[in-house]
Amino acid sequence: MATNGLLIDYEYCTHCGSCEVSCKEEHGYPVGKGGIKVLGDGPWKIDEDTWNWNWYPLPTDLCDLCADRTAKGKEPICAHHCLSSIIKYGEVEELAKELARKPKQFLIVPQYKPLEARGQFVHVDKGTEHRAAHMDISGTGEATFGAHRHDAKVGDYETEA
Amino acid sequence: MQESDYVAAPVVKLDTLSDVNDIGKPWRYQDENFTVTRSCPWSPPGCHPVGCGLKLYVDENGRLEKVEGDENHPVTQGRLCPRCIALKDYVYSPARIFKPMKRARRDRGNADAWQEISWDEAFAIIKIYYERIVKEYGHEAIVGFSGTGREGGTMSLYPTMVFGTPNYCYTQSGYACYTPRLAAVAYIVGCTYPEWDYAGALPGRWEDERYELTECLIFWGKAPLESNPDGFFGHAVIDAMRRGTRTISIDPRVNWLATRSDIHLQIRPGTDTALGLAMLNIIINEDLYDHDFVEYWCYGFNELAERVQYMTPENAAEICQVPVEKIYAAARMYATAKPAAIMWGLAVDQKTNGMQNGQVIIDLQAITGNLDRPGGQLLPGADAGHNELGFGFAESIGPELMSKMVGLDKYPAYCNMILNAQADMMLEALETDEPYPIRMGFYMGNNLLACTSMEPKRWHDAIIKSLEFCIGIDTFMTPSIEATCDLFLPIATVAEREGTVFTHYAPCTVTAGFMHKAIDCGGLPSDMELAYELGKYLHPERFAKWANAHELVEQFRLGVNEHGEYFDRVSECVVAQIPIEYYKYEKGLLRPDGMPGFATPTGRVELWSSAFNQFGEDPLPYYEEPEFGPVASPELMEEYPFVLTTGARVTAFFHSEHRQIPYLRELNPDPIVEINPKVAQEYNIADGQWVKISSPFGECVQKAVVCECVDEKTIHAQHAWWFPEEDGNEPNLYGVFRSNINNLLPNGHMGKLGFGAPNKCLICKIEPTAESYDTDMQAIWEKFGTLV
Numbered sequence: 001m002a003t004n005g006l007l008i009d010y011e012y013c014t015h016c017g018s019c020e021v022s023c024k025e026e027h028g029y030p031v032g033k034g035g036i037k038v039l040g041d042g043p044w045k046i047d048e049d050t051w052n053w054n055w056y057p058l059p060t061d062l063c064d065l066c067a068d069r070t071a072k073g074k075e076p077i078c079a080h081h082c083l084s085s086i087i088k089y090g091e092v093e094e095l096a097k098e099l100a101r102k103p104k105q106f107l108i109v110p111q112y113k114p115l116e117a118r119g120q121f122v123h124v125d126k127g128t129e130h131r132a133a134h135m136d137i138s139g140t141g142e143a144t145f146g147a148h149r150h151d152a153k154v155g156d157y158e159t160e161a
Numbered sequence: 162m163q164e165s166d167y168v169a170a171p172v173v174k175l176d177t178l179s180d181v182n183d184i185g186k187p188w189r190y191q192d193e194n195f196t197v198t199r200s201c202p203w204s205p206p207g208c209h210p211v212g213c214g215l216k217l218y219v220d221e222n223g224r225l226e227k228v229e230g231d232e233n234h235p236v237t238q239g240r241l242c243p244r245c246i247a248l249k250d251y252v253y254s255p256a257r258i259f260k261p262m263k264r265a266r267r268d269r270g271n272a273d274a275w276q277e278i279s280w281d282e283a284f285a286i287i288k289i290y291y292e293r294i295v296k297e298y299g300h301e302a303i304v305g306f307s308g309t310g311r312e313g314g315t316m317s318l319y320p321t322m323v324f325g326t327p328n329y330c331y332t333q334s335g336y337a338c339y340t341p342r343l344a345a346v347a348y349i350v351g352c353t354y355p356e357w358d359y360a361g362a363l364p365g366r367w368e369d370e371r372y373e374l375t376e377c378l379i380f381w382g383k384a385p386l387e388s389n390p391d392g393f394f395g396h397a398v399i400d401a402m403r404r405g406t407r408t409i410s411i412d413p414r415v416n417w418l419a420t421r422s423d424i425h426l427q428i429r430p431g432t433d434t435a436l437g438l439a440m441l442n443i444i445i446n447e448d449l450y451d452h453d454f455v456e457y458w459c460y461g462f463n464e465l466a467e468r469v470q471y472m473t474p475e476n477a478a479e480i481c482q483v484p485v486e487k488i489y490a491a492a493r494m495y496a497t498a499k500p501a502a503i504m505w506g507l508a509v510d511q512k513t514n515g516m517q518n519g520q521v522i523i524d525l526q527a528i529t530g531n532l533d534r535p536g537g538q539l540l541p542g543a544d545a546g547h548n549e550l551g552f553g554f555a556e557s558i559g560p561e562l563m564s565k566m567v568g569l570d571k572y573p574a575y576c577n578m579i580l581n582a583q584a585d586m587m588l589e590a591l592e593t594d595e596p597y598p599i600r601m602g603f604y605m606g607n608n609l610l611a612c613t614s615m616e617p618k619r620w621h622d623a624i625i626k627s628l629e630f631c632i633g634i635d636t637f638m639t640p641s642i643e644a645t646c647d648l649f650l651p652i653a654t655v656a657e658r659e660g661t662v663f664t665h666y667a668p669c670t671v672t673a674g675f676m677h678k679a680i681d682c683g684g685l686p687s688d689m690e691l692a693y694e695l696g697k698y699l700h701p702e703r704f705a706k707w708a709n710a711h712e713l714v715e716q717f718r719l720g721v722n723e724h725g726e727y728f729d730r731v732s733e734c735v736v737a738q739i740p741i742e743y744y745k746y747e748k749g750l751l752r753p754d755g756m757p758g759f760a761t762p763t764g765r766v767e768l769w770s771s772a773f774n775q776f777g778e779d780p781l782p783y784y785e786e787p788e789f790g791p792v793a794s795p796e797l798m799e800e801y802p803f804v805l806t807t808g809a810r811v812t813a814f815f816h817s818e819h820r821q822i823p824y825l826r827e828l829n830p831d832p833i834v835e836i837n838p839k840v841a842q843e844y845n846i847a848d849g850q851w852v853k854i855s856s857p858f859g860e861c862v863q864k865a866v867v868c869e870c871v872d873e874k875t876i877h878a879q880h881a882w883w884f885p886e887e888d889g890n891e892p893n894l895y896g897v898f899r900s901n902i903n904n905l906l907p908n909g910h911m912g913k914l915g916f917g918a919p920n921k922c923l924i925c926k927i928e929p930t931a932e933s934y935d936t937d938m939q940a941i942w943e944k945f946g947t948l949v
Contacts, residue, residue, distance in 0.1 A: 012399050012402070012403060014386050014396070014399065014417055015417070016242060016243065016386065016387075016396075016812045017242075017243040017812050017813060017825075017828045018240070018241060018242055018243050018246060018812075020243075020824075020828070021243035021246045021247055021824045021825070021828070022241075022243075022246050024824050025227070025228075025246055025247065025249070025250075025824070030823075030942055030946065031823050031824065031827045031938045031939070031941065031942045031946070032827075032938060032939075032942075042420070043415050043420055043868065043869055043870060044869065045869065049425075050420075051415065051419075051420040052420075053415075053417060053420040055417075072181060073179055073180070073181030074179050074181050074182070075177065075178060075179040077229075079177050079178075080177075080178065080229065080230060080232075080239055080240075081229075081230050081239070081240055081241045081246060082177065082240065083240050083241075083242060083386075083395075083396040083399070084396055084399045085175050085176070085177045085238075085240060086177075087177060088176070088177045089177075089179070
């Protein structure tokens with residue numbers, strides 16, 4: 001199956017908040033959580049007359065690319081509502097062609113709950129197990145004080161045998 | 162408009178929209194288990210009449226489950242801002258009020274004293290007070306407080322036909338919002354607002370053969386992306402920029418659009434008129450103006466040319482504190498670009514000489530030949546829409562009562578233009594009983610203590626003292642109603658009502674939208690329905706011609722009376738584009754008499770304004786220093802060293818609304834004051850620290866964002882803050898006075914015609930505070946996150 005992602009023309013992201021709120025409404029996420037977050041850098045001066053100020057809508061680990069919607073052939077809700085219409089959903093290979101046509105874009109493939117996507121931990125037996133041997137052993141009669149060099153004397157104490 | 166004009170606008174599909182979509186669906190259809198109703202909202206929640214396309218998904222139980230942008234809308238094309246995306250949370254908010262409530266006058270300010278009552282009882286109470294107060298003091302003793310943007314506040318039905326008072330009053334000092342601009346255009350050009358032509362009315366939109374892409378677009382004291390001003394879809398600006406439109410920003414703040422502009426004139430707040438005069442000076446002296454348009458269609462060019470000589474670009478550079486080369490570059494870029502347009506914003510109104518600021522902008526648009534050309538400034542024609550003003554005035558008010566309107570004798574240019582009592586004089590009337598007592602009031606979608614009124618404590622005290630009876634009409638409790646009202650009437654949201662929405666309130670409309678009722682929340686009325694029901698109860702004779710509110714809507718908004726059948730037929734289009742013509746002045750389409758020219762005394766664009774002259778104002782534009790600032794009040798600057806500018810909008814809220822909607826509050830949890838990093842260093846203010854801001858008029862606290870959005874001499878503070886999560890009882894009143902920037906702004910500093918207020922060019926000082934008032938979003942979620 002082809003990999004899908006989002007092509008984002010961040011040149012025109014105005015940080016209106018539509019993607020963030022749409023995502024919460026669509027998925028019922030509470031405040032403090034969401035599938036997309038707009039991060040920003042700026043404004044700071046590049047030189048006397050020009051500024052750097054960019055917003056970046058970034059899918060989080062709760063972005064499932066609107067699996068329910070895309071299963072029906074619709075675009076993710078953030079792409080539907082984006083006021084600048086700068087979020088485009090599609091197959092990565094197709095989007096990559098569009099990426100090449102214009103600067104100030106990025107193409108991103110999110111993963112929904114990546115830890116969960118790894119699945120449950122399952123041990124794999126690789127046949128390299130070492131079996132403990134059964135042997136008779138005896139004690140030293142003294143406690144060892146952890147981290148000291150064996151020849152360092154740090155106090156006057158004795159242990160009872 | 163003719164019936165044949167109300168046809169569904171052709172759809173222009175966005176590239177980002179999938180091929181599986183709802184293009185071509187009717188106004189109501191089924192989608193799996195949902196009944197989907199397409200609608201174009203106005204209010205409530207508050208908004209300017211953009212009428213973005215909405216799809217309201219309602220389940221089998223009649224519950225609104227989801228809201229999505231409607232891709233059939235020719236301008237919004239499926240896109241939607243966060244406020245409508247979260248509409249469901251507004252409709253079913255646990256804080257929303259669904260039943261009428263009453264309270265004794267002595268219990269004003271007691272949030273626990275409200276008692277739910279029936280609509281019958283509510284109407285009966287109103288009738289008793291209304292009849293007694295009218296008998297004792299006359300109809301003029303009633304005031305209707307209108308807010309900003311919402312339908313209820315802009316339509317004149319409540320004050321005229323329901324209560325018969327001449328005192329309809331937008332309570333912002335100098336009506337410093339939109340109307341000063343409207344007045345300037347009306348007096349100089351003879352029509353209302355000249356909006357940038359963004360092909361909104363053309364079937365092929367940007368690709369339409371009649372359209373020519375704007376080469377240069379100026380944002381003058383305007384933040385269109387966040388404000389969707391007056392029905393303009395803000396992100397149309399982005400659509401144009403992506404097609405190649407280049408921009409100039411005139412703004413004391415570095416906003417996002419300014420960083421994308423070829424030229425940013427970061428002027429000292431309040432000095433815009435000096436800049437405009439200098440741009441006129443350059444364009445005239447360098448012979449960059451449109452000779453034909455000036456010769457054939459303008460009046461008073463020589464006088465204007467002579468006037469602007471005193472404002473050399475060098476002179477303006479010093480006043481505005483911007484490099485003179487940038488003024489030259491901006492004037493030349495604007496004058497040589499064809500077509501070019503200016504989007505002028507609220508900042509124009511929010512200064513004492515705002516009328517002159519408006520005048521220089523219109524003069525620039527006119528002498529460069531950009532009026533009514535494709536991609537320039539679209540002018541409203543003589544047949545433009547059904548303007549709301551004046552409806553019901555003749556039969557319900559009449560000339561004698563009209564002559565008593567507060568402020569009419571002193572400020573006729575203001576009061577006649579907008580049929581409103583002058584705001585500053587209304588405050589004085591409430592305080593002093595002069596020229597006569599004001600004893601009853603009602604809020605038609607206005608939260609004046611939080612948002613629209615300067616010195617809110619003065620309004621608070623004056624209303625409580627003077628009004629014997631006051632009614633709040635809203636969807637949620639507000640601090641204004643909590644403090645001053647005796648009766649609360651709940652109204653329907655956009656999802657629960659029918660109606661129309663014309664961009665720009667009707668004149669200069671590009672789309673006509675229809676609201677369709679998708680759900681019912683206990684039969685709550687819309688503002689139109691409430692006006693009809695209450696009006697009929699109080700004055701059956703005035704409403705006899707309409708069998709129901711549906712018929713009233715048809716007459717009021719569409720100018721037709723076919724017992725609602727006409728409305729039903731045409732509203733099925735959901736959204737139509739208004740047919741437009743360019744160069745209407747050549748075709749006799751701007752004047753009621755059908756002759757070529759403009760609807761002004763001389764028939765031309767009056768660069769020398771006969772109307773201004775008649776009102777005793779200078780007929781030519783002139784610059785006036787802001788009353789408070791480094792030039793006019795240097796002695797005050799020792800104590801208040803910063804210029805204060807306020808009121809830039811954010812997408813999360815419509816002015817004072819939406820603070821109780823968790824997803825929206827999360828976008829902007831606290832009131833923000835922007836401070837330059839060097840200033841923050843000097844005053845030991847950390848990013849995120851709460852700061853006390855004070856002016857000679859008052860103080861408040863807001864949370865600092867330390868950034869280069871403002872220069873070292875300027876402070877910008879957000880407006881309209883209150884905290885619905887807090888105690889509503891007096892004196893806290895949901896914390897409405899704590900972070901209220903209007904505490905710092907005065908009344909009574911308007912221009913000669915009564916318009917304008919220095920809200921964007923005052924002075925202040927700042928100091929860090931030890932306290933933190935940070936919003937706890939978890940508490941907001943717990944209080945408002947569970948829908949009813």
